[in-house]
Amino acid sequence: MKIELSPLPYAMDALESSISSKTLELHYGRHHRGYVEKLQGLIEGTTHEGAELEHLVTNSSGAIFNNAAQVWNHSFYWNSMAPGGGGQPGGRIGVAVNRSFGSFAAFREQFKSRAVGLFGSGYLWLTLDPGNEQLALEALKDADNPMLHERIPLLGMDVWEHAYYLDYQNARDRYVETFLTNLANWRFADANLEKAA
Ligand code: MN
Numbered sequence: 001m002k003i004e005l006s007p008l009p010y011a012m013d014a015l016e017s018s019i020s021s022k023t024l025e026l027h028y029g030r031h032h033r034g035y036v037e038k039l040q041g042l043i044e045g046t047t048h049e050g051a052e053l054e055h056l057v058t059n060s061s062g063a064i065f066n067n068a069a070q071v072w073n074h075s076f077y078w079n080s081m082a083p084g085g086g087g088q089p090g091g092r093i094g095v096a097v098n099r100s101f102g103s104f105a106a107f108r109e110q111f112k113s114r115a116v117g118l119f120g121s122g123y124l125w126l127t128l129d130p131g132n133e134q135l136a137l138e139a140l141k142d143a144d145n146p147m148l149h150e151r152i153p154l155l156g157m158d159v160w161e162h163a164y165y166l167d168y169q170n171a172r173d174r175y176v177e178t179f180l181t182n183l184a185n186w187r188f189a190d191a192n193l194e195k196a197a
Pocket of ligand 1: 027031074158160162163
């Protein structure tokens with residue numbers, strides 16, 4: 001399968017009050033596209049050419065891993081947000097959050113402290129342990145991905161500075177708060193949970 005830039009699941013200005021179109025133009029149009037193009041160049045003419053993206057994420061190292069994981073992680077992050085998202089989840093994911101964290105309020109607090117506390121670049125992931133069906137938050141550095149730690153990603157938030165610096169400058173806490181209040185795509189998380197179960 002050809003490695004391609006996946007389409008943004010909404011218009012460039014769809015998250016405007018939370019994430020500006022300027023940020024998305026740079027983040028999606030330059031950073032994400034850059035990882036796709038870099039990966040295409042790295043695998044061209046190698047045994048990795050034609051491999052599925054997920055296979056490259058879980059079976060490579062070095063520059064190929066870094067770029068493949070960043071391509072995968074960014075597609076997942078775009079889908080982890082939606083216009084009119086955020087707030088308390090319902091459905092199966094709502095039940096799972098309450099069961100695993102005690103309450104939605106406790107989940108929110110842990111989400112904020114883990115996202116703000118991740119030193120440097122990385123992602124905060126809401127994950128499922130397929131062994132015991134418990135959800136957990138994993139703050140992973142750089143391009144690291146829960147699939148490499150036997151966990152299934154349900155929702156992912158990019159906390160590299162390029163994700164929020166234009167809109168929030170150094171205030172990562174405000175970006176995280178906005179993600180929880182206005183952006184988190186619980187329908188996507190619910191679908192991921194459904195698929196995994
Ligand atoms: Mn990013």
